[in-house]
Amino acid sequence: MSLTLSTYLSHDLFGQPPNWANDPSRGLAHPNEVLRFMGGMGYPWDTQDQTKHEFGHEYLLADRQEISEMRTFFDGKFGMWGHFWVPTWTADLAVTAAIGAADASLTIEDIGYATYWLPNTVTGRYIVIVFPDGTQVCRKILAAPLSTTVTLDAAVGKACAAADLESLLVSFLLFVRFNIDEISIEHLSASMATVRLFFREVPEEL
Numbered sequence: 001m002s003l004t005l006s007t008y009l010s011h012d013l014f015g016q017p018p019n020w021a022n023d024p025s026r027g028l029a030h031p032n033e034v035l036r037f038m039g040g041m042g043y044p045w046d047t048q049d050q051t052k053h054e055f056g057h058e059y060l061l062a063d064r065q066e067i068s069e070m071r072t073f074f075d076g077k078f079g080m081w082g083h084f085w086v087p088t089w090t091a092d093l094a095v096t097a098a099i100g101a102a103d104a105s106l107t108i109e110d111i112g113y114a115t116y117w118l119p120n121t122v123t124g125r126y127i128v129i130v131f132p133d134g135t136q137v138c139r140k141i142l143a144a145p146l147s148t149t150v151t152l153d154a155a156v157g158k159a160c161a162a163a164d165l166e167s168l169l170v171s172f173l174l175f176v177r178f179n180i181d182e183i184s185i186e187h188l189s190a191s192m193a194t195v196r197l198f199f200r201e202v203p204e205e206l
Contacts, residue, residue: 001062001063001065001066002065002066002069003016003061003066003069003070003073004016004017004136005069005073006136008085008138008173009085009206011083011084011085011175011206012073012084012085013084013085013086013128013136013138013173014073014084014085014086015086015087015128015136016059017089018057018058018059018089019057019058019059019060019194021058021060022058024055024056024057024058024089025055025056025198026053026054026055052200052201052202052203053088053123053174053176053199053200053201054179054198054199054200054201055088055198055199056179056196056197056198056199057089057196057197058194058195058196058197059194059195059196059197060192060193060194061185061192061193061194061195062192063191063192064191067185067191067193070183070185070195071183071185074178074183074197077177077178079178079180079181079182080177080178080179080180080181080200081177082177082178083175083176083177083202083205083206084175084176084177085126085138085173085174085175085176086173086174086176086199087128087130087136087171087172087173087174088171088172088173088174089169089171090171090172091169091170091171092124092127092170092171092172093106093108093109093111093113093127093150093170093171093172094108094109094170095107095108095160095165095168095170096108096109096148096165097162097165098159098160098161098162098165099129099156099158099159099160099168100156100159101155101156101157101158101159102155102156103155103156104151104152104153104154104155104156105149105150105151105152106149106150106152106156106170107148107149108148108149108150108170109148110147110148112147113141113144113147113150114144114147117141118141118143118144120203121203121206122175122203122206123172123174123201123203124141124172125140125141126138126139126140126141126172126173126174126175127139127140127141127170127171127172127173128170128171128173129156129158129168129169129170130168130169130170130171131158131160131164131168132160132164132167132168135158137156137157137158138173139152139153139154139156140152140153141153174199174201174203175201175202175203175205175206176199176200176201176202177199177200177202177205178197178198178199178200179198179199179200180197180198183195183196183197184196
């Protein structure tokens with residue numbers, strides 16, 4: 001077997017599905033400092049404009065090839081230095097109507113997308129559509145003309161019938177770096193292992 005690795009917009013995409021036998025970790029980071037001079041009143045100073053996602057998943061490495069590919073991918077990013085794409089692997093957008101291969105828009109449940117996500121430059125603006133057969137399609141959301149419609153930058157390129165929507169996953173695609181400089185691969189056997197990876201969003205890097 002082989003890890004699900006590809007590229008999107010000239011950056012690596014780590015599309016390997018997590019091992020759902022163990023729960024993911026989720027968090028938010030918005031560091032700030034308090035400035036105070038000569039014992040006077042202090043005031044908070046934010047070091048970034050947007051709150052960043054921090055999260056982690058466990059991954060099952062099914063054979064020696066996947067173990068080797070994981071080491072190569074991690075080493076290639078030099079730990080926390082390199083950046084790449086990774087899906088949230090949550091149902092961030094729920095599609096409510098069948099998708100045609102030529103469609104360049106999605107009909108979704110109303111989550112206030114235009115209010116909460118469309119103003120962002122990166123976070124929430126890129127998605128990965130994971131079809132029931134495992135195919136992954138990445139797109140950017142350009143607009144939200146209706147509360148239940150988002151417009152994409154290109155046609156989806158693959159159809160999904162209404163009966164298959166419950167097996168369709170649409171996740172935000174986050175631009176991240178590793179939030180660790182070392183990994184520990186736990187071998188379950190001579191050819192199978194698990195590894196837990198932690199990520200931190202870096203939208204400014206895009």
